[in-house]
Amino acid sequence: xxxxxxxxxxxxxxxxxxxxxxxxxxxxxxxxxxxxxxxxxxxxxxxxxxxxxxxxxxxxxxxxxxxxxxxxxxxxxxxxxxxxxxxxxxxxxxxxxxxxxxxxxxxxxxxxxxxxxxxxxxxxxxxxxxxxxxxxxxxxxxxxxxxxxxxxxxxxxxxxxxxxxxxxxxxxxxxxxxxxxxxxxxxxxxxxxxxxxxxxxxxxxxxxxxxxxxxxxxxxxxxxxxxxxxxxxxxxxxxxxxxxxxxxxxxxxxxxxxxxxxxxxxxxxxxxxxxxxxxxxxxxxxxxxxxxxxxxxxxxxxxxxxxxxxxxxxxxxxxxxxxxxxxxxxxxxxxxxxxxxxxxxxxxxxxxxxxxxxxxxxxxxxxxxxxxxxxxxxxxxxxxxxxxxxxxxxxxxxxxxxxxxxxxxxxxxxxxxxxxxxxxxxxxxxxxxxxxxxxxxxxxxxxxxxxxxxxxxxxxxxxxxxxxxxxxxxxxxxxxxxxxxxxxxxxxxxxxxxx
Ligand code: BES
Ligand code: MN
Ligand code: ZN
Numbered sequence: 001x002x003x004x005x006x007x008x009x010x011x012x013x014x015x016x017x018x019x020x021x022x023x024x025x026x027x028x029x030x031x032x033x034x035x036x037x038x039x040x041x042x043x044x045x046x047x048x049x050x051x052x053x054x055x056x057x058x059x060x061x062x063x064x065x066x067x068x069x070x071x072x073x074x075x076x077x078x079x080x081x082x083x084x085x086x087x088x089x090x091x092x093x094x095x096x097x098x099x100x101x102x103x104x105x106x107x108x109x110x111x112x113x114x115x116x117x118x119x120x121x122x123x124x125x126x127x128x129x130x131x132x133x134x135x136x137x138x139x140x141x142x143x144x145x146x147x148x149x150x151x152x153x154x155x156x157x158x159x160x161x162x163x164x165x166x167x168x169x170x171x172x173x174x175x176x177x178x179x180x181x182x183x184x185x186x187x188x189x190x191x192x193x194x195x196x197x198x199x200x201x202x203x204x205x206x207x208x209x210x211x212x213x214x215x216x217x218x219x220x221x222x223x224x225x226x227x228x229x230x231x232x233x234x235x236x237x238x239x240x241x242x243x244x245x246x247x248x249x250x251x252x253x254x255x256x257x258x259x260x261x262x263x264x265x266x267x268x269x270x271x272x273x274x275x276x277x278x279x280x281x282x283x284x285x286x287x288x289x290x291x292x293x294x295x296x297x298x299x300x301x302x303x304x305x306x307x308x309x310x311x312x313x314x315x316x317x318x319x320x321x322x323x324x325x326x327x328x329x330x331x332x333x334x335x336x337x338x339x340x341x342x343x344x345x346x347x348x349x350x351x352x353x354x355x356x357x358x359x360x361x362x363x364x365x366x367x368x369x370x371x372x373x374x375x376x377x378x379x380x381x382x383x384x385x386x387x388x389x390x391x392x393x394x395x396x397x398x399x400x401x402x403x404x405x406x407x408x409x410x411x412x413x414x415x416x417x418x419x420x421x422x423x424x425x426x427x428x429x430x431x432x433x434x435x436x437x438x439x440x441x442x443x444x445x446x447x448x449x450x451x452x453x454x455x456x457x458x459x460x461x462x463x464x465x466x467x468x469x470x471x472x473x474x475x476x477x478x479x480x481x482x483x484x485x486x487x488x489x490x491x492x493x494x495x496x497x498x499x
Contacts (some may be wrong), residue, residue: 004139004156005131008172011162014113015039021107022072023098025127025410026116027083033116033166042069047077060086063101072111083120086127088414088492095130096382099138106155115164124166129179130414135159136183136481142194156236169216176309178310182413183409183491185306188481190204190348192298193480196299197274197291202241202249202322205271205297208252209320212301216308218257224250229361236340237361238341241323242319243278243331250362251297255304255316257496264315265303265495266371270355270363270378271297271322278325278335278351286475295472295480296377297322302485303492310489310497317369323360325351336352337435341365342457349433355380356453357439363457373402373462374492376454377484378469383446387469393417393484395449396465402464409490415483417466427452 005428015038040047050056056064060081066072078098136222163172191396206223207266213221241248272293384394397403410416441449471483
């Protein structure tokens with residue numbers, strides 16, 4: 001993936017910028033800001049005239065392109081509304097429109113200045129970080145299975161961010177580093193999520209994990225094959241891949257940013273590389289979207305890549321339970337009973353509730369790392385889309401502090417989640433006549449009963465589950481969103497105590 005170079009630099013005033021595209025972030029005002037008066041004069045008064053005509057008001061996330069001058073070939077005005085109260089959501093929207101406009105332009109380089117916000121801007125780091133994140137993400141394009149002519153052009157190569165007195169250069173540089181690292185991580189997630197199921201198989205994910213380890217000196221990868229998993233007793237995970245020609249894989253990636261003895265934070269990802277539903281076959285419509293069913297696994301890759309790029313001073317273990325859910329003569333059938341690694345037996349009443357079957361063994365497996373906290377990430381239930389739509393990730397936890405941290409990280413990164421209960425009363429739905437528990441509930445609250453199932457394998461540590469079925473991908477235009485990488489990175493940074 002060709003990536004965009006983003007750097008922070010000090011530029012004394014906007015009219016001194018030499019660039020193919022000068023982006024001015026402006027507050028909502030009826031008159032021209034002092035800091036852009038010289039530039040306005042250089043441009044023959046086009047900025048002040050646009051304001052006077054009402055073509056540009058400065059309303060948050062509004063944009064207007066103007067032709068430039070000899071030093072700045074073109075100028076993009078971006079409205080920021082009331083600069084003294086830019087929320088995380090507004091920072092995201094402002095950054096997204098600016099990034100998309102720049103990426104769509106023929107400019108090869110750009111300078112973004114915050115000069116006109118200097119007097120008022122409340123959280124410059126948040127805005128600079130969002131700009132870096134949105135620029136990285138807007139620059140991404142899926143390409144692996146496309147011919148050249150179908151790829152939109154990406155002229156943009158270099159962006160310079162000028163904090164313009166809103167914060168120190170050091171702070172601006174740190175914000176750029178965090179934002180671009182998160183963006184690169186999210187783009188890796190999107191690429192893996194977008195790849196079709198015939199390329200992105202469990203073995204492909206394992207090879208991607210080995211590649212990640214080659215690219216980062218403090219990441220190591222190991223992979224457990226089906227034989228190893230059988231020796232460990234992971235018969236729940238293995239039952240999901242029974243019908244597939246593709247062997248299941250348990251992928252373990254370790255990032256060591258802290259001391260060797262520091263207990264790690266564990267991220268566990270659902271890596272169903274294609275979910276047909278198995279013998280409980282899904283309907284045909286939109287079944288192609290089930291290539292996205294490894295979105296949780298994709299976000300674990302993205303988070304580890306970003307953590308390494310940020311050099312976070314903590315240890316992280318990423319575990320991916322990868323399998324393909326297919327019907328065949330060897331596939332698991334409704335009514336089959338399997339024994340999980342924990343020793344608990346499971347009656348598989350619906351083979352389409354396969355995510356929890358692979359995750360439960362991965363959750364037992366991570367006990368060996370004595371984790372500080374475990375967060376699993378999974379496109380687990382269609383029901384979470386009924387509850388929350390595409391806006392929020394479902395959060396479930398056995399620990400209030402961890403749940404609060406994830407909610408707060410979601411607010412701060414504007415990659416938000418919403419908490420659901422996993423009360424004892426819901427657990428009753430999982431009673432089985434023939435095993436310790438059934439893999440589906442008896443009715444209602446499908447996302448909660450799925451989380452209840454998982455919680456029974458996460459009793460020995462602080463655990464949270466993120467149901468990302470509504471947030472990991474979009475149906476139109478189809479594609480991975482990179483969520484919840486921004487949420488995860490904010491959570492990990494908070495735990496690392498950096499920024
Ligand atoms: N991968 C699906 C969940 C899903 C649905 C993700 C739609 C993204 C979009 C999961 O494996 C599944 O099939 N869940 C079932 C559970 C049911 C059988 C209890 C569902 O949600 O219908
Ligand atoms: Mn399923
Ligand atoms: Zn699934």
